[in-house]
Amino acid sequence: MMILSGDPPRSRVLSILLVVIILALAATPFLFPGAKAMNVAAQICIFAALVASYDLLLGYTGSVSFAHTMFYGIGSYAIAIALYSMGPVWAAVATGIAVGLPLAALLALAIGLFSLRVAAIFFAMVTLAVASAFQVLASQLSWLTGGEDGRSFQLPELLRPGTVLISKSLIGFELNGRVLTYYLVLIAAATMILCLLRVVNSPFGRVLQAIRENRFRAEALGFRTVFHLTYANCIAALVAAGAGMLNALWLRYAGPDTSLSFTIMLDILLMVVIGGMGTIYGAIIGASIFILAQNYLQALMGAASKAAADAGLPLLPGLLHPDRWLLWLGLLFIASVYFFPTGVVGRLRGAGSAKH
Amino acid sequence: MALTLETRDLTIRFGGHVAVNGVSCTFKPGELTAIVGPNGAGKTTYFNLISGQLRPTAGTIFFDGADITQLSAPLRTRAGLGRAFQLTNLFPNLSVEENVRLAVQAANGTHYDMLRPWMVRRDLIARADEILDRVALGNRRQVTATALSHGDQRKLEVALMIALEPKVFMFDEPTAGMSIDEVPVVLNLIAQLKQDASKIILLVEHKMDVVRSLADRIIVLHNGQLVADGKPAEVIASPIVQEAYLGVAPGRSAA
Incomplete structure (x- = not known):
């Protein structure tokens, strides 16, 4: 159990759920052919890592940051700009990583040391201000970032959809560059989540929880909490940037809407809360539920609406009309926050321990 | 040089209120000092100044030969x-x-x-x-x-x-609100810690029987000022303590 850092899911239902999600993600290219399914699965992987890194901040240290999409964007743009300007070579990917990660970490370090000394609200405000400034900067520096249009680029040869590694006639399934990219995303995201699980269960991570519980007491024990919080902020930023890089590689594009917008920030918050704060596993559950709902709820409602109309039921066809999907998505979230205030993971663990 | 903890003219003002007023005192290892005084005398504030939760308006704190007045709370804890x-x-x-x-x-x-x-x-x-x-x-x-x-x-x-x-133990009313049968556990523990002659122990306590049985020395704070300092028997008997702390007129014995 050392790969899980001694922090297993601690609930049978949760374990099964996680195994199902992971198996489904691993088998997506075989089980669900087609671009849409693989897109959704890649989004789930990327967001699971991104949300887990946000959970390190919100769930484990109790600090609210609004700059998480900024770090996500730094990762995305680093890869995009490097590949755009250097061409589709591996050296460009390496450059993007070598520039993007340190940049994210340094910025997080500066924000942390500057604002985590004092009350938590100050940190929230500073991150909001910095993130807004960064968003403006990204759209203004259009010679570098492509402005509102963003940057599209080509991937190295090996990762292109046209690159066939093993032909369909050989194994009944075509292993191409796109599938390879998908597994790159999956494995990188899984590695990052396991790293985060290690961090939160390390002696350092335990101090983070102590700070969340009672910062004053943690200080009195001799912990210089500003450094703990700042390092946590840096780790979260690194993983967010890493997720951003995967996002750019997957989309072959980086732009304000896909990597920097505050809509993504809200989505992250919702996924953390739905999955369960302070659990890391919640990120996987939250990202899966949210992104599946975002992508398939509309189609599901369309089918339901049609079925209701065919059955001649009053009112229902209108209520379930696909155009109302955002309304239902919203209601779904309100209900989940209301009924599972500790998130899905908190709920499942609570039910598990109550039985003992 | 033996370990010492010293406060020199330690003062903190909250607006117009002087909570701790020019307290100079030196604590030595192997000695358990009880700090007594009525509520609001500044005992806990004095502790907060020493352990770093508050910064003094004036005065200095020396520990182990170093000036620790500007050190943050975590660093003071690390110092001992x-x-x-x-x-x-x-x-x-x-x-x-x-x-x-x-x-x-x-x-x-x-x-x-x-x-x-x-x-x-x-x-x-x-x-x-x-x-x-x-x-x-x-x-x-x-x-x-x-x-x-x-x-x-x-x-x-x-x-x-x-x-x-730590090198210095600071107990702030460790038995407050405890039931009678729980108190001995803590008192035995303090007595045990006292066995180690290299430690400085400070104890804020209201219960006079506890103070009498454990303390080697008593200092009395009143309105933020150090008003008495000495052996337990002397201090308890002194008129200023009888009046200021025990609320008894001089001449009558305290319980």
């Missing part, structure tokens, strides 16, 4: 100043064992180790359990701190300080 708080100050939703384990971890200097899972450090867990046994909380390890009775929370508070292995 241990503090148990008057109002119980724990990690409420963590287990009793985890509360102490964190203090052990701090004392061990394991601050930023993020590569290993915490349970790999069995030494820290074993040490935490040992301390819990000493304060008679060995059977409550897995209970969350909030679920403890008030008396047990006080014991846990003391356990956190012991876990830090």
